[in-house]
Amino acid sequence: MIKKDTITAIATASGTGAIAVIRLSGREAISITDKIFVSKKNKILSNQKAYTIHYGEIVDNKKIIDDVLISIFKSPHSYTGENSVEISCHGSVHIQQKILELLINKGARLAQAGEFTLRAFLNGKLDLSQAEAVADLIASSSEASHRIAVQQIRGGFSNDINKLREQLLNFISLIELELDFSDEDVEFADRSQLENLINKIENHVGKLIKSFKLGNVIKNGIPVAIIGEPNVGKSTLLNLLLNDDKAIVSDIAGTTRDAIEDVVAINGINFRFIDTAGIRETTDTIENLGIKRTYQKIENAEIVLLMLDAKDKKAKLKIDSIVEKTKDKKLILVVNKIDTIEQTTSFDKIEKLTPIYISAKYKNNTKQLIDALLDSVNYSSINKQDTIITNTRHYEALSNAQEAIFRVKDGLHTNISGDFLAQDIREIMKFLGEISGEITDNEVLGNIFKNFCIGK
Amino acid sequence: MIKKDTITAIATASGTGAIAVIRLSGREAISITDKIFVSKKNKILSNQKAYTIHYGEIVDNKKIIDDVLISIFKSPHSYTGENSVEISCHGSVHIQQKILELLINKGARLAQAGEFTLRAFLNGKLDLSQAEAVADLIASSSEASHRIAVQQIRGGFSNDINKLREQLLNFISLIELELDFSDEDVEFADRSQLENLINKIENHVGKLIKSFKLGNVIKNGIPVAIIGEPNVGKSTLLNLLLNDDKAIVSDIAGTTRDAIEDVVAINGINFRFIDTAGIRETTDTIENLGIKRTYQKIENAEIVLLMLDAKDKKAKLKIDSIVEKTKDKKLILVVNKIDTIEQTTSFDKIEKLTPIYISAKYKNNTKQLIDALLDSVNYSSINKQDTIITNTRHYEALSNAQEAIFRVKDGLHTNISGDFLAQDIREIMKFLGEISGEITDNEVLGNIFKNFCIGK
Numbered sequence: 001m002i003k004k005d006t007i008t009a010i011a012t013a014s015g016t017g018a019i020a021v022i023r024l025s026g027r028e029a030i031s032i033t034d035k036i037f038v039s040k041k042n043k044i045l046s047n048q049k050a051y052t053i054h055y056g057e058i059v060d061n062k063k064i065i066d067d068v069l070i071s072i073f074k075s076p077h078s079y080t081g082e083n084s085v086e087i088s089c090h091g092s093v094h095i096q097q098k099i100l101e102l103l104i105n106k107g108a109r110l111a112q113a114g115e116f117t118l119r120a121f122l123n124g125k126l127d128l129s130q131a132e133a134v135a136d137l138i139a140s141s142s143e144a145s146h147r148i149a150v151q152q153i154r155g156g157f158s159n160d161i162n163k164l165r166e167q168l169l170n171f172i173s174l175i176e177l178e179l180d181f182s183d184e185d186v187e188f189a190d191r192s193q194l195e196n197l198i199n200k201i202e203n204h205v206g207k208l209i210k211s212f213k214l215g216n217v218i219k220n221g222i223p224v225a226i227i228g229e230p231n232v233g234k235s236t237l238l239n240l241l242l243n244d245d246k247a248i249v250s251d252i253a254g255t256t257r258d259a260i261e262d263v264v265a266i267n268g269i270n271f272r273f274i275d276t277a278g279i280r281e282t283t284d285t286i287e288n289l290g291i292k293r294t295y296q297k298i299e300n301a302e303i304v305l306l307m308l309d310a311k312d313k314k315a316k317l318k319i320d321s322i323v324e325k326t327k328d329k330k331l332i333l334v335v336n337k338i339d340t341i342e343q344t345t346s347f348d349k350i351e352k353l354t355p356i357y358i359s360a361k362y363k364n365n366t367k368q369l370i371d372a373l374l375d376s377v378n379y380s381s382i383n384k385q386d387t388i389i390t391n392t393r394h395y396e397a398l399s400n401a402q403e404a405i406f407r408v409k410d411g412l413h414t415n416i417s418g419d420f421l422a423q424d425i426r427e428i429m430k431f432l433g434e435i436s437g438e439i440t441d442n443e444v445l446g447n448i449f450k451n452f453c454i455g456k
Numbered sequence: 457m458i459k460k461d462t463i464t465a466i467a468t469a470s471g472t473g474a475i476a477v478i479r480l481s482g483r484e485a486i487s488i489t490d491k492i493f494v495s496k497k498n499k500i501l502s503n504q505k506a507y508t509i510h511y512g513e514i515v516d517n518k519k520i521i522d523d524v525l526i527s528i529f530k531s532p533h534s535y536t537g538e539n540s541v542e543i544s545c546h547g548s549v550h551i552q553q554k555i556l557e558l559l560i561n562k563g564a565r566l567a568q569a570g571e572f573t574l575r576a577f578l579n580g581k582l583d584l585s586q587a588e589a590v591a592d593l594i595a596s597s598s599e600a601s602h603r604i605a606v607q608q609i610r611g612g613f614s615n616d617i618n619k620l621r622e623q624l625l626n627f628i629s630l631i632e633l634e635l636d637f638s639d640e641d642v643e644f645a646d647r648s649q650l651e652n653l654i655n656k657i658e659n660h661v662g663k664l665i666k667s668f669k670l671g672n673v674i675k676n677g678i679p680v681a682i683i684g685e686p687n688v689g690k691s692t693l694l695n696l697l698l699n700d701d702k703a704i705v706s707d708i709a710g711t712t713r714d715a716i717e718d719v720v721a722i723n724g725i726n727f728r729f730i731d732t733a734g735i736r737e738t739t740d741t742i743e744n745l746g747i748k749r750t751y752q753k754i755e756n757a758e759i760v761l762l763m764l765d766a767k768d769k770k771a772k773l774k775i776d777s778i779v780e781k782t783k784d785k786k787l788i789l790v791v792n793k794i795d796t797i798e799q800t801t802s803f804d805k806i807e808k809l810t811p812i813y814i815s816a817k818y819k820n821n822t823k824q825l826i827d828a829l830l831d832s833v834n835y836s837s838i839n840k841q842d843t844i845i846t847n848t849r850h851y852e853a854l855s856n857a858q859e860a861i862f863r864v865k866d867g868l869h870t871n872i873s874g875d876f877l878a879q880d881i882r883e884i885m886k887f888l889g890e891i892s893g894e895i896t897d898n899e900v901l902g903n904i905f906k907n908f909c910i911g912k
Contacts, residue, residue, distance in 0.1 A: 012476060013547060016594060017469030018572070018912030019477060021544070053507040053527055064606050066593070071509055071527065086544070088477070091469060091912075092594045094602050116474070137522070138472060138548045146550050150520050456474030456547075 003119075006032055007111035008103045010096050011455035017091035022099055023455065024087075024108055025080040025116055030072060033085045035106045036060065036099075037070060045085070050074035058089065058099055065102070066095050080116050081123030114452025118445065121437060128437025128448070129158045132391055135452050136219065143268025144218045148388050157208075157387045158436035164201050165432050168425055171197065175422045182418070195412050201428070202405045208389050209398050214378055215390035217302055221263055221270035222377055225297045227322070228307030233336040236360040237307070238262055238273055241370075266370055269377060274301055295325055303330045303376050310337045310357070323353070330376035334369060336360050393448070394435050401431035459575075462488055463567035464559045466552050467911035473547035478555055479911065480543075480564055481536040481572055486528060489541045491562045492516065492555075493526060501541070506530035514545065514555055521558070522551050536572050537579030570908025574901065577893060584893025584904070585614045588847055591908050592675065599724025600674045604844050613664075613843045614892035620657050621888050624881055627653065631878045638874070651868050657884065658861045664845050665854050670834055671846035673758055677719055677726035678833055681753045683778070684763030689792040692816040693763070694718055694729055697826075722826055725833060730757055751781055759786045759832050766793045766813070779809070786832035790825060792816050849904070850891050857887035 006026025012019075024033060034045045039056040048054060052072055058065040066089045073084040089095050104110060114135070121131045133152035140146035151157070174189035217223070226234045241264045263272050274297050298304055304326045323331060331353065339359040356372060358365040389395055404427035411421050433439035462482025468475075480489060490501045495512040504510060508528055514521040522545045529540040545551050560566060570591070577587045589608035596602035607613070630645035673679070682690045697720045718729050730753050754760055760782045762775070779787060787809060795815040812828060814821040845851055860883035867877050889895035 009474075011474040011547075012468040013471040013473030015469040015471065016909070018465075018467040018594065018909055019479075020468060021475060021477060023475075051509040051511075053509060053529075055507075063603075064610070065602075066606070067609070069527075071525075073509075088542070090590070090593050091467075092596050092602065094596050094598065095593070098602075134546070137546050137551070138474065140548050140550050142550065146521075146548065146554075147519075150522070153523070154520070453472070453474055453547075 006108045007115055007119075008100060008108040009111040009116075009455040010100060011086070012091075014093075016093055019088055020091040020096045022087040022089065022096065022103070023116065024085045024103060025078070025082045025111075025119060026108070027075075027083060028107060029083040029085045030074075032103060032106045032108050033070060033087065036065075036102045037068070045070060045072060048072050050077055058087070058102065060098070060102055065098050066090050068099075076123070076125075079125065080119040081125045082119060111454060112449070113454050114449030114456060117452060117456055118449045121445075126153075127155065127158050128440060128445075129391070129394065129435050130155050131437075132393070132448060134456065136390060138453065138456060142218070142221070142265050142270040145270070145390070147268070148215060148218060148390055151387070152390075157389075160204065160387070161432050161435055162438070164197075164204065165429050165438070167197055168201070168429050172422055172425050172429070175418045175425070178418045179422070189418075191412060195409070198405060198408050198412070202402070202409070205398050205402050205405065205432075208387060209395065209402060211386065212389040212395045212398075215388040216392075216395075217377065218269060218388070219390040221272040222303060223272045223274055223301045224303040224305055224373070225274045225301035226305045226307060227298065229309070229312075232307045232309045232312075233360045234307060237334070237336065237358075238264075240360050240363060240366060241266070241271075241273075267374060267379065269374070269379065271303075271373060298326055298329065301329060303332060303373065305332045305334055305373075307334045307336055308355070310335050310341045332356065332369070332372050332376065334358055338364065393444075397431045397434040401428050404428040404431060462564045463571055463575075464556060464564040465567040465572070465911040466556060467542070468547070470549075472549055475544055476547040476552045478543040478545065478552065478559070479572065480541045480559060481534070481538045481567075481575060482564070483531075483539060484563060485539040485541045486530075488559060488562045488564050489526060489543065492521075492558045493524070501526060501528060504528050506533060514543070514558065516554070516558055521554050522546050524555075532579070532581075535581065536575040537581045538575060567910060568905070569910050570905030570912060573908060573912055574905045577901075582609075583611065583614050584896060584901075585847070585850065585891050586611050587893075588849070588904060590912065592846060594909065594912060598674070598677075598721050598726040601726070601846070603724070604671060604674060604846055607843070608846075613845075616660065616843070617888050617891055618894070620653075620660065621885050621894070623653055624657070624885050628878055628881050628885070631874045631881070634874045635878070645874075647868060651865070654861060654864050654868070658858070658865070661854050661858050661861065661888075664843060665851065665858060667842065668845040668851040668854075671844040672848075672851075673833065674725060674844065675846040677728040678759060679728045679730055679757045680759040680761055680829070681730045681757035682761045682763060683754065685765070685768075688763045688765045688768075689816045690763055693790075693792065693814075694720075696816050696819060696822060697722070697727075697729075723830060723835065725830070725835065727759075727829060754782055754785065757785060759788060759829065761788050761790055761829075763790045763792055764811070766791050766797045788812065788825070788828050788832065790814055794820065849900075853887045853890040857884050860884040860887060 004027055006024055006028040008022060008024045011021045011023045030046050036058050037045060037054075037056050038059050039045070039054055043054055043056075045054060050073055054070045054072070056068065056070065058068050069088040071086040071088070073079070073086075075082050078084040087099060089099055100110070117126070117131050117134050120126045121128060126134070130153050133149045137146065137149035137153060140149050171189050171194050177188050178186060226237070228234055242262060263270050265271075304322075306322055333353045333355040335355045335357045337359060338357045339362050356365060356369050358369055360366070389398065404424050407424045408421065408428065410416075411424060430439050434444070437445075460483055462480055462484040464478060464480045467477045467479045486502050492514050493501060493510075493512050494515050495501070495510055499510055499512075501510060506529055510526045510528070512524065512526065514524050525544040527542040527544070529535070529542075531538050534540040543555060545555055556566070570587075573582070573587045573590050576582045577584060582590070586609050589605045593602065593605040593609060596605050627645050627650050633644050634642060682693070684690055698718060720727050720729065760778075762778055764775075775789075789809045789811040791811045791813050793815060794813045795818050812821060812825050814825055816822070845854065860880050863880045864877065864884065866872075867880060886895050890900070893901075
């Protein structure tokens with residue numbers, strides 16, 4: 001699987017910039033660059049030390065293409081673990097393409113998406129979950145998703161899992177030893193110790209699985225549907241959230257989501273506010289289509305922010321049906337325009353929900369609303385730096401492991417024979433091993449890396 | 457004018473990439489980076505050698521922001537001539553912004569557009585025309601514009617001018633010496649030698665001025681209006697040019713041009729084909745609006761490609777009026793669809809133009825057409841590597857110099873007094889000096905660098 005050819009790609013964002021970086025990796029990375037590089041001091045790159053920078057020109061048949069800086073990295077002390085070169089050139093698209101072309105003419109091959117990181121994995125520089133975190137890191141658009149990716153790159157998560165796997169391996173050896181001595185009915189593997197370990201693993205895996213729901217919404221932004229009648233103040237509220245010292249993340253690429261009105265980062269977490277404007281609900285009748293569309297939007301939301309007008313007491317009448325329809329969501333009840341009335345008692349405790357009384361116009365009580373949003377996503381647990389799973393592949397591996405764990409526990413309780421027990425333990429190990437890539441296949445690798453950008 | 461503070465900016469193209477580069481320049485560039493960098497080997501960047509690379513983490517209050525590579529450059533051996541640092545980080549927009557923020561918090565200032573190159577100029581690393589060529593290089597979207605920019609960065613153009621200036625300076629000294637001895641009516645400055653030099657300068661400046669027309673169209677793409685009746689085969693021809701091994705340059709930023717149909721790079725020169733589709737010209741009458749719009753498009757073109765249908769002999773009737781209206785353009789007459797007729801004699805020599813007979817459909821004779829396009833822009837002179845002026849500021853300075861040259865020549869012929877002569881020579885010197893920035897002011901500098909991208 002490990003390829004020895006030299007790959008190259010433009011590593012910086014596409015388009016024109018002040019500078020751009022083209023990278024190469026592979027045994028011939030430095031010698032291929034030497035073929036198109038003329039140093040200002042007649043230096044041969046292949047003779048230079050690792051971690052040094054060299055100024056000179058990229059030339060094509062004596063025609064100068066650009067002034068560049070060349071950075072040299074040598075195996076194994078590089079990102080990929082291979083000889084590597086970074087060419088820092090002027091950021092014209094024409095120049096970038098031209099240099100890439102020259103490198104390919106001189107023997108390099110255009111890298112596939114994620115191929116640099118794939119090589120880092122194959123050369124043992126990163127485990128698979130760390131490699132995946134590199135892609136997450138590049139895609140991270142909020143502080144929280146960034147923090148989770150950084151943590152995952154540090155490898156704490158897969159280290160813990162690997163330690164548990166090693167302990168399991170011990171038990172398997174002992175159980176398999178028992179099988180060799182099956183006639184004698186001995187028990188080398190202490191079943192209660194094994195049960196302790198399995199419980200420990202179950203607990204750990206359970207926590208990680210539980211964290212996925214949070215991790216997934218952090219990674220993709222937490223969908224919040226704001227529903228309410230026209231003029232209830234939805235856009236005033238949204239503008240308030242947008243302007244109140246929070247960053248606007250305007251454009252998340254590669255998604256096929258519903259119409260997104262705005263993404264607002266609050267305390268480093270992206271909330272995606274889903275537009276439900278134009279869905280009119282009257283107190284008497286709700287048009288069929290209107291209901292349908294509103295509930296479709298609610299379906300995609302994690303949080304439903306139901307806004308009422310403090311003046312409009314009749315609105316109360318339908319809240320019970322909305323509460324019914326949003327049973328599996330976090331429902332936040334917001335009563336807006338408290339500046340227009342004298343008393344707010346009329347709304348106290350609607351369907352067991354404590355409303356948050358605000359005036360979006362005068363910015364009253366908005367802190368309370370923001371706290372409610374953050375509470376809904378377990379913000380405090382994010383800050384405790386618990387490990388949070390964001391990757392669907394990890395989630396599936398953990399879920400599979402969990403099922404195998406349940407089988408092992410059942411087996412221990414029913415005193416299952418050693419060979420069946422060993423088989424289920426091996427299953428746990430297999431699924432846990434998939435996360436860090438201890439156990440993997442080409443198809444899985446292909447799926448993971450095809451979603452990377454080229455140049456990484 | 458030389459500022460001592462430390463500036464920083466993202467230097468790579470905006471958006472998400474595999475990696476991004478943030479640069480700093482200024483006395484404190486390295487020490488500011490030290491404040492947010494933790495080396496894997498406990499290295500202090502300030503103690504490291506120039507042209508070395510260091511791996512470590514960017515941290516904010518012990519929170520890890522990213523794994524980075526730091527490149528160190530020391531005054532005067534850097535692009536700007538100052539201490540400089542390049543931080544190569546993961547290419548998430550969030551990370552880029554975060555690191556930039558940290559650098560600013562630790563004492564750097566966000567660089568203005570072109571400020572790195574401005575500093576390179578102020579520190580004597582580049583003259584002004586070379587600095588301008590850096591911007592041209594980054595913007596270059598064709599081989600020809602790229603080549604001209606590279607040549608200008610090499611400085612040949614301003615070197616030549618500076619040598620001529622120095623020789624003029626000699627003469628001025630001599631003439632001013634004469635003025636000191638004005639009572640004695642001596643002539644230290646040999647007038648015929650001076651005239652020789654002035655002629656040499658006139659010749660040189662004249663060539664450069666003449667090259668501007670070509671340079672300007674190369675830089676911006678050569679506008680070609682294809683006119684002809686509907687169904688004459690305009691789009692077939694365009695598709696042919698686009699697909700026939702030529703690169704498509706789809707998007708040139710920052711232009712306020714007319715509707716552009718397509719930019720086709722032929723032999724490294726960008727031709728901008730201007731859409732005149734939908735402008736119907738009948739043989740009998742031409743609608744008033746149609747004429748107006750067609751001729752507006754022609755007005756903006758350098759080259760007019762008039763297409764006729766080989767079958768449609770009546771079309772000939774109006775050609776004389778088009779020839780009349782395009783007197784100052786290159787007019788290329790193309791007779792298409794020669795595959796549909798047996799004889800082509802009927803079109804020979806229309807209004808003294810030799811038509812090019814093609815079949816866009818069957819790709820007949822297109823090489824001839826391409827040669828005609830290249831001839832119209834003096835392609836051969838581009839390849840001779842003559843200096844070509846592309847910059848309006850240079851053009852204006854040269855035109856002003858030319859006027860002063862004419863005054864000096866007049867003065868020599870009319871035996872003008874030495875003090876007037878010296879004054880006109882000083883004028884030449886001043887205008888020539890503006891090109892390389894020997895003579896400049898803050899306003900001019902401001903105008904030049906404000907059009908750069910940030911980070912360069």
